[in-house]
Amino acid sequence: QVHLVESGGGSVQSGGSLRLSCAVSDYTFSAFCMGWFRQAPGKEREGVAVINSDDSANYADSVKGRFTISQDIAKNTLYLQMNSLNPEDTAMYFCALDRGKGLCDMRRHFEFWGQGTQVTVSS
DSSP: OOOEEEEOOEEEETTOOEEEEEEESOOOOSSEEEEEEEEOTTSOOEEEEEEETTOOEEEOTTTTTTEEEEEEGGGTEEEEEEOSOOGGGOEEEEEEEEESSSOOSTTSOOSEEOOOEEEEEEO
């Protein structure tokens, strides 16, 4: 069973930065797709960024140029660097993992999910 644990959330002012981390209990798959998602109160969950085992990444239009997804396989950790935060980025952020090959995008069905970390951006 794969376990994902997010950390790094918090409260920041508009324009600030945060780096989220997702510790993965088992990162030994030959192929995978991992991603960050978020859900604001009263809204549906939305994809933020995904990255595959070849280090190819994709971003939601709303975060392009501000957020960067990366991974350190040696440390079994997925990251999301978030810069130029604004109040619209306020949400619970989740990391997710799906094993195997295939298109790595935010519409993919992800098998494993973390519990989330809250990000709050004040104006």
